[in-house]
Amino acid sequence: DARFDPKEHQHLRYNPLRDSWILVSAHRMKRPWAGQVEKPPEEQIPRYDPRNPLCPGNTRANGEVNPDYESTFVFDNDFPALQPDAPDPGADQHPLFQSKAARGVCKVMCFHPWSDVTLPLMKKEEVVKVIEKWVELVEEIGITYPWVQIFENKGAVMGCSNPHPHCQVWASNFLPNEPALSDRCQRKYYEKHGEPLLLEYAKQEAEKKERVVVESSDWLAVVPYWATWPYQMLLLPRRHVLRLNDLTTEEREGLADIMKRLLTKYDNLFEVSFPYSMGWHGAPTGPHLKENNSHWQLHAHYYPPLLRSATVKKFMVGYEMLAQEQRDLTPEQMIPVLHKSVKRYVAILHR
Amino acid sequence: DARFDPKEHQHLRYNPLRDSWILVSAHRMKRPWAGQVEKPPEEQIPRYDPRNPLCPGNTRANGEVNPDYESTFVFDNDFPALQPDAPDPGADQHPLFQSKAARGVCKVMCFHPWSDVTLPLMKKEEVVKVIEKWVELVEEIGITYPWVQIFENKGAVMGCSNPHPHCQVWASNFLPNEPALSDRCQRKYYEKHGEPLLLEYAKQEAEKKERVVVESSDWLAVVPYWATWPYQMLLLPRRHVLRLNDLTTEEREGLADIMKRLLTKYDNLFEVSFPYSMGWHGAPTGPHLKENNSHWQLHAHYYPPLLRSATVKKFMVGYEMLAQEQRDLTPEQMIPVLHKSVKRYVAILHR
């Protein structure tokens, strides 16, 4: 029997945050690719576009005029998936036709008045302002709602329809599937091992060093052992922190710094403004603020779609949708690629 | 308080096969779309291409020559994600760094010798041949492996890299996440209600008629109540059937017929060869053949990505990846659209 080598031999890995398995098939990258090729992200975005509803001073779909904002700017989504006042479908339902009321708010948050910057191209102080606004929103909206999902869809390939740097905040009167699952998994681990899952994980990764992408005294970013997307990343504080609004001033500044470093690595990877969906997971809020949530640890997930180049992505399709997520090479093999330094793109990074 | 109207008011719906919830926000389709636009599927594919490794008589990547096949043709995937003989990672692992052996086989199955046909364009007898080959593969490979996943990725937008009509068969020594979850959900329902979940569901849908797309004496295709993709479809026999190889000769012929009708509706929808990922779920095999699997009902899932037109898809990104799947209008609103008859595309259907 051959000795097991993760770089050579297909295997399953366990995702403890989702209680599920990933199929890792190290050699699938060798297959020729004659499939779909994406348009590379646009590099020439005007700093100000009079028709862009996210720019300062412009009029949005509902007739409202944006202020001449100079830092971040938050407004209610003009086409919200969640509104505060939907009626209840009522009880007494067939078990196979169950529905429930969904209430909430959807906000859009611009990161910067300029359309031609992204988080890694912004100044550290400007990224700190973004983080401070996130903290404020979690604190404010979290009084009422059990879940406040902050997320950024970056790049057209990730369904983003506006190049202006922005994220969204969708808060709901229910715990959505993903955080509910993560809550169960973290709780179970805590009950069994007496310490938060992600604190132990961060400690282990900081020691092993095999999957670390960037780190500082307060923060750690790794391609997780159970990563499903090729360059997936998990960003988390080293200290036990439940929610964004529990971060100290230094930790917020450290976060701005590590986000800039992490996203610069992403941009350098294929020498384009790197597309991804990212979002924050922290302990639930609203009625959960009164509960013990020690099993939780704040973290951000980064899910970038690209696989081979700026234009060839990983497709999570047939087998992945119907059976199980599958990746074409190991998470560890992504680390040297993420660490290569690229002269060309670093130059563009100075505005 | 306003009365609840699913077409007007956002709500959650329960997916009993996945024990999870979908956010249905009826009015999101109204938002303007300035995001990514896909290339429409190619309409002019040559019947025979000397460079296409799936065509009869051509040489594949590994040097093997395809026979001059006249119906279906099955061969081992030249870049398999699963192979029969990977070594075991071994036990004694940290709970956060768990891996397991993964063994299996990956096969490719061509539906037809011609590259310019698709299932809806094939003759009924030709589709019957495809179904018979599926039956044969489930029977043969299912002797050894607990799960035999038959799936088709159709269209470049679904990661398909070869326009020749084909599907794949990936069999594994483990029950993948999705069927494992479906197995648990169907079992729980059966234990509680004393009848198979999907049999009761088919009965209800056949009565309600609200979400039925095509039906026959043996088969039923609906946009499920809990659909997440805009035009998602669930295809299932009306009789209690555990696996593809339990279908009678008449049911196989009825399946060919209903598949042609269903896929013609898809093609007519936006007047293009409609992209999707589809696959079969039936009772597990291998060691599970000896168990009681009465809670199972054979079914196929169709997951098509398009939303507004042949070139604008639904993006399952930020909120969907990090929180919960969300759809922009109700499943019921898709039914009249699927039923409209289109003169132009019906004409092309006659070869």
Ligand SMILES: O=P(O)(O)O[C@H]1O[C@H](CO)[C@@H](O)[C@H](O)[C@H]1O
């Ligand atoms: O095997 P193929 O067709 O080359 O690859 C396609 O289907 C596979 C199974 O769903 C996916 O893992 C790949 O990402 C996709 O491109």
Ligand SMILES: O=P(O)(O)O[C@H]1O[C@H](CO)[C@@H](O)[C@H](O)[C@H]1O
């Ligand atoms: O709200 P947006 O940016 O228009 O829309 C984008 O993000 C949403 C939340 O992830 C998704 O539901 C949409 O499919 C996507 O296009």
